[in-house]
Amino acid sequence: MSLLSVQGLCVARGGLRTVEGVSFTLDAGQALILRGPNGIGKTTLLRTVAGLQPPVAGRIKMDDDAVAYAAHADGLKGALSVAENLAFWAQVFGGGDVAGAMAAMGLASLSDRPAAALSAGQKRRLGLARLLVARRPLWVLDEPTVSLDAASVGRFADMVRGHLAQGGAALIATHIDLGLDARVLDLTPFRAKPSPDAQPAGFNEAFA
Template identity: 65%
Template sequence: MDLRVSDLTVARGGLPVLSGLSFVLEPGGALILRGPNGIGKTTLLRTIAGLQPPVAGRIEGAEDRVAYAAHADGLKPTLSVSENLTFWARVFGAGDIGSALDAFELGALAHRAAGSLSAGQKRRLGLARLLVTGRSVWVLDEPTVSLDTHAVGLFAEAVRAHLAWGGLALIATHIDLGLSEAGVLELAPFKTVLAPVSDDFDEAFL
């Protein structure tokens, strides 16, 4: 099933930041969002993930299919690595966590409390949650933060495997993940230009 975004306008703090945005992402496809900081990448991803409503336009094919990963790792620090993954697997009705542990090389850390992990290890665990959700649409906001080069490679391989079975991925990132199958969407052309204040505005009210 496709993910379709049609003539979308999204807002941050009540002000539109991107408008007129349309794209189609087919099964097995990935799309990399590019643009300067502050342009609205996070706002767009949150809107597609259903965390905030769009100002205008349509999003089709995202309902109950999205796994969203943002800057917070979403971990319970007192639970072990395996307990964290088991918790999320149960939330989403998934089964075995072994493949998620293997994909991000977390097996040796399975019994460590999440709160005792390094920043990079926490990030790997946060991303491993994607593999136990069973969700086909991955919406990812700067997923490689805190990852070293090797871990970035593990993440890219996980994305490739996800796409290979027909999953979709929408990713905001500044780095090259080496995903030859991914398209690139530059957001600068969709930046909303706010109308200037009229000349007869009364500054006495400021």
């Protein structure tokens, strides 16, 4: 069963096209790794698939409320404990196994610690544990292993494998070898060609 179909996708950042003509599908149980040099548009493509910005062209087909998106921000409330943060997100998404999510990412011993008191790696583990309580079939992940040590990367890879085994799918931008049975899509051949109406050299996208 196809959980995601992307056809002829073109995306833009700051008014400039980054990649174009991207097509792929993700079926239940499949993972796709996005690769390419910094700045090519991996994050922009993921944000577009997640519905955070519209595509310039092309079509994205998936069920409503199918996506759980995890990027550089961990989405935590500092005053809440580890368990309370996960319980909050479980409630938002309609339920989920908080204890199981903490166990999966090695957070059980930190369940009562405020998120604000966690290390960068612990915060990242908590942010990723939110995926398990979200109960969404399609995980869209942007460099999910940032700040993780080797043991935590292994926990995360196991978490993804479990998600795939249960019929989920994952679209991941990462330079780390997670040891997954996954296809790889290099975005380099899809780099957008300069258009006549492109912004002049020195254009700062922060002011777009």
